[in-house]
Amino acid sequence: MNFSDTIGISAAGMQVQAKRLQVAAENLANVETTGSTPGSDPYRRKTITFKEMLDRSTGSSSVGVREIGEDQSDFETHYDPGHPAADAKGMVKMPNVDTMTEILDTHEAQHSYEANLNTMQITRAMLTRTINLMK
Numbered sequence: 001m002n003f004s005d006t007i008g009i010s011a012a013g014m015q016v017q018a019k020r021l022q023v024a025a026e027n028l029a030n031v032e033t034t035g036s037t038p039g040s041d042p043y044r045r046k047t048i049t050f051k052e053m054l055d056r057s058t059g060s061s062s063v064g065v066r067e068i069g070e071d072q073s074d075f076e077t078h079y080d081p082g083h084p085a086a087d088a089k090g091m092v093k094m095p096n097v098d099t100m101t102e103i104l105d106t107h108e109a110q111h112s113y114e115a116n117l118n119t120m121q122i123t124r125a126m127l128t129r130t131i132n133l134m135k
Helices: 003-029 099-134
Strands: 046-055 060-070 076-079 091-094
Touching: 003 046, 003 060, 003 099
Parallel strands: none
Antiparallel strands: 046 060, 076 091
C-alpha cells in the first residue's frame, strides 16, 4: 500500500468530520431561531450525508460529503401570543433541532476525526521508520 494514499484517505475522513461538526454547530446555534412574521417557519435543522469516493488510479476508497440537506420533520409549537412569529392562535413554530442529538453528533464527529488523525500519525511514523531503515 502506498503511504500517501493512506494519508489522503485519513485527511478526507478528517475533512468530512470537520464539516459534520460545522453542521451540528450551526444547528445548536439556531436552536431558538424562530420566524419573524406570523406563522413563518423557524430555522430548519440541517443534515449531512456522506458518500464513498473511489480513486480509480489507486483503487482506494475514500469519503466525501454527498449532501447537506434539511430535516423535514415537523416543528414543535409553543404558546407565546406576544411573539412576532405567533399565528392567530398565539402559537409559535420552534426549530426542529434536538440539542441532545446535536451534542451526540459532535461527539461522534470528534471521535471519528481523532481516529483518522491517529491513522495519519501512525502512517507517518511507519513512513519515517522505513526511511530511517534505508539510510
